[in-house]
Amino acid sequence: PDQAEDGNIEYKLKLVNPSQYRFEHLVTQMKWRLQEGRGEAVYQIGVEDNGLLVGLSEEEMRASLKTLRRMAEKVGADITVLREREVDYDSDVPRKITEVLVRKVPDNQQFLDLRVAVLGNVDSGKSTLLGVLTQGELDNGRGRARLNLFRHLHEIQSGRTSSISFEILGFNSKGEVVNYSDSRTAEEICESSSKMITFIDLAGHHKYLKTTIFGLTSYCPDFAMLVVSANTGIAGTTREHLGLAMALKVPFFIVISKVDLCSKATVERTVKQLERILKQPGCNKLPLLVNSDDDAVTAAQQFAQSPNITPIFTLSSVSGENLDLLKVFLNILPPLTNSKEQEELMQQLTEFQVDEIYTVPEVGTVVGGTLSSGICREGENLVVGPTDDGKFLRLKVCSIQRNRSACRVLRAGQAATLALGPFDRSLLRKGMVMVSPEMNPTICSVFEAEIVLLFHATTFRKGFQVTVHVGNVRQTAIVEKIHGKDKLRTGEKAVVRFRFIKHPEYLKIGAKLLFREGVTKGIGHVTDLQAITTKENGLEESLGPAQLSF
Numbered sequence: 001p002d003q004a005e006d007g008n009i010e011y012k013l014k015l016v017n018p019s020q021y022r023f024e025h026l027v028t029q030m031k032w033r034l035q036e037g038r039g040e041a042v043y044q045i046g047v048e049d050n051g052l053l054v055g056l057s058e059e060e061m062r063a064s065l066k067t068l069r070r071m072a073e074k075v076g077a078d079i080t081v082l083r084e085r086e087v088d089y090d091s092d093v094p095r096k097i098t099e100v101l102v103r104k105v106p107d108n109q110q111f112l113d114l115r116v117a118v119l120g121n122v123d124s125g126k127s128t129l130l131g132v133l134t135q136g137e138l139d140n141g142r143g144r145a146r147l148n149l150f151r152h153l154h155e156i157q158s159g160r161t162s163s164i165s166f167e168i169l170g171f172n173s174k175g176e177v178v179n180y181s182d183s184r185t186a187e188e189i190c191e192s193s194s195k196m197i198t199f200i201d202l203a204g205h206h207k208y209l210k211t212t213i214f215g216l217t218s219y220c221p222d223f224a225m226l227v228v229s230a231n232t233g234i235a236g237t238t239r240e241h242l243g244l245a246m247a248l249k250v251p252f253f254i255v256i257s258k259v260d261l262c263s264k265a266t267v268e269r270t271v272k273q274l275e276r277i278l279k280q281p282g283c284n285k286l287p288l289l290v291n292s293d294d295d296a297v298t299a300a301q302q303f304a305q306s307p308n309i310t311p312i313f314t315l316s317s318v319s320g321e322n323l324d325l326l327k328v329f330l331n332i333l334p335p336l337t338n339s340k341e342q343e344e345l346m347q348q349l350t351e352f353q354v355d356e357i358y359t360v361p362e363v364g365t366v367v368g369g370t371l372s373s374g375i376c377r378e379g380e381n382l383v384v385g386p387t388d389d390g391k392f393l394r395l396k397v398c399s400i401q402r403n404r405s406a407c408r409v410l411r412a413g414q415a416a417t418l419a420l421g422p423f424d425r426s427l428l429r430k431g432m433v434m435v436s437p438e439m440n441p442t443i444c445s446v447f448e449a450e451i452v453l454l455f456h457a458t459t460f461r462k463g464f465q466v467t468v469h470v471g472n473v474r475q476t477a478i479v480e481k482i483h484g485k486d487k488l489r490t491g492e493k494a495v496v497r498f499r500f501i502k503h504p505e506y507l508k509i510g511a512k513l514l515f516r517e518g519v520t521k522g523i524g525h526v527t528d529l530q531a532i533t534t535k536e537n538g539l540e541e542s543l544g545p546a547q548l549s550f
Contacts, residue, residue: 003049008037008334009301011047014060015067023067027074030102034077038335038342039104039112039194042082042301043068046097055087055095068100077104078173082297082332099297101332103173103194112195112335113403113414117216117250119241120227121234122204125257125317129227130199132317133327134167136179139317141260164202164215168403171195171331186404196403197330198415199225206237210467210474213514216248218355218472219415220370222335224252230314231262233270234277243454246283247523248512251307253299254287255326260316267314278310285310296325300332345412350374350382352410352418352434353472357425364398365425367434368417369472374436376400376410376418382434386443387427388503390532394437395423431473433506442531443504446480448497449513451524459487460522466515468498470526473505477515495527504532 003011010033018026033041045064046056056064065081072079082099118126128139168186170178170193178184178193190196200219202212216224224245228238245252254274259267271289278285288311290296299311311329315322356368376382378399385392400407402416410416418434435441453460464479477498488494511526 003051006036006340008033008041010041010043011049011051012043012045012064013048013054014045014056015064015071016060017063018067023071026067027071030071030075030077034075034102034104040334041102042332043079043100043102044097045100046087046095053087053097055097057093057095061096061098065098065100068102072102075104077102079103080175083294085294101175103175113198114196114223114333114335115198115200115219115221115415116330117200117202117219117221117224117245118227119202119212119216119224119245119252120204121229121232121236121238121241122206124204124227124229124232124238126204126227127201128317129255129257129315130167130201132320132323134169134179134199136177138320141318164200164211164219167199167201169197169199169330171197175331177327177331190403190405195331197333198403204237204241209237209240209516212241213244213469213516214355214472214474216244216250217469217512217514218353218370220372220413221250223333224250226252226254228254228256228270228274230256230259230267230270233273239277242277242283244514247454247514249307251303253303253311253329254313256312256314257317259314259321260319271312271314274312284308287312289314290322290325290329293325293328296328297332300329300334304334342412345373346375348373348412349439350376350380350434350436351439352376352382354384354428354432354434355430355472357428357430358417359425360419363419364421365423365428366417366419367428368415370415371410371412373412375412378408381437383437383441384428384432384434385441386432386504386506390443390504392435392441393427395420395434431475431505435506441506442529443506444529444531445504446497446499446530447507447526448483448495448528449524449526450493450495451513451515451522452493453488453490454521454523456488456490456520456522457518459489460520461487464517465501466498466517466520466522468500469514469516470505470507470511473507475500475502475505477501496524 046054048054068079080101082101085097087095087097120126132139168189170189172178172192173194178189200215200221202215256270275287278287286309288299288309290299290311290313302309303311313326315326351373352371353369354367358366360366378397380397383392383394397418398421399419400410400416462479465476468475468477477500479496480499481497482488483495485494507526507529509526513524513526515522
């Protein structure tokens with residue numbers, strides 16, 4: 001493939017003793033590639049600009065890598081060799097191609113932050129795998145590794161996750177794993193990592209499905225990791241979780257765990273079963289089984305470029321087999337959005353989604369969530385809402401914490417917790433937004449969405465009540481009207497008008513929507529909002545910024 005102008009992959013034939021002018025040019029180019037990959041770039045040396053694999057002799061390769069090191073030092077980055085490959089040409093001298101990862105040491109805490117949601121059936125080994133990755137020690141086969149991840153007593157007793165917990169795994173600029181192994185604290189991990197992967201450990205059990213949906217819709221993960229146990233194969237909620245990831249268009253990769261428990265044939269059977277499901281017309285994915293470091297590097301790059309590729313890892317949290325391949329993959333995995341998109345988001349007005357609310361002694365009320373657009377600074381004044389009667393209240397951000405260490409500025413797409421000081425906690429609920437006062441946010445009780453009914457026992461008609469999930473909003477709504485039809489059956493599409501039964505919510509046109517009720521499930525997106533004017537609230541004129549209640 002020809003080399004793209006944008007993107008963070010650079011082809012270089014050779015870099016032997018460049019002149020000063022050429023060297024400056026190369027450094028500028030490296031800065032650009034690093035900016036495109038948000039602090040990461042891949043250099044392929046021995047490759048022509050049109051993608052032709054030429055290869056270099058030992059000596060030229062050594063000189064080229066030396067020049068690359070000099071360039072990296074100049075920009076303040078580190079380099080690691082990902083892999084070397086020999087090219088078969090009819091020459092006597094062996095020629096090689098080298099692929100190098102350049103990663104910039106983070107200044108001012110700007111590490112690359114990837115969010116990975118962890119899905120899979122109950123008892124497939126999700127929490128144990130995360131425990132092993134983040135604690136750096138293997139499991140004893142009876143669930144010792146996962147004890148540090150649980151948040152509630154009943155989770156420790158039953159060994160099942162019911163809440164959403166976050167675990168972090170860092171990589172430093174040389175690509176080595178930074179985790180809790182040397183009894184480091186979270187702050188130390190943040191300080192010494194140039195890339196952080198936040199794992200969102202979701203619940204596998206069917207009864208906690210609403211928690212899992214909330215985790216997938218509100219925390220906006222970049223990728224999902226579907227964990228399948230080798231001895232049970234695809235069972236229980238696995239298909240459902242696979243469907244959720246597909247519906248929300250989250251690119252996913254698959255980890256087959258517990259391979260130490262079963263024979264090779266059983267593992268192969270599970271792999272075949274997965275490959276069959278992935279190749280079905282509904283999925284249209286290309287499975288890619290990872291067996292070596294080389295595969296892992298290819299998988300990470302292909303996966304980021306085309307979401308149709310699904311890497312599959314087979315590993316064991318007890319024996320540690322193939323665990324390194326997953327680490328290599330996570331280390332190279334590039335962020336999905338490029339720097340341009342993030343900058344565009346940062347120029348918009350501030351909007352923060354409230355996902356969790358706590359009270360912390362001596363700090364006051366604290367909210368956790370994701371900044372979906374704009375920039376949020378300490379000491380900024382924002383408004384939060386909508387309250388039950390559709391108003392927005394003013395508040396001030398006292399301090400910001402990101403990955404458990406203090407942070408002055410929050411940029412679009414980052415997750416954090418904000419301390420609000422003495423603000424009354426009872427006024428807040430999950431699903432609210434905090435926006436800048438000049439945004440003049442629109443709220444609605446009635447909205448229309450184009451939906452597809454995925455599964456329904458009888459017919460879906462007017463007056464039906466469903467729980468609607470849109471981003472961090474989750475509330476029961478009534479079906480008021482189905483346009484052009486009286487009723488819907490499984491697999492049909494339609495535009496439907498919903499009305500929230502409790503209080504108005506802040507929604508955006510085009511937002512993805514999931515709804516469920518018992519066995520009924522559907523997906524879609526918001527197409528139209530009926531913004532509330534304040535006649536319905538008993539006031540004469542529409543809400544201007546002046547009517548904001550203090």
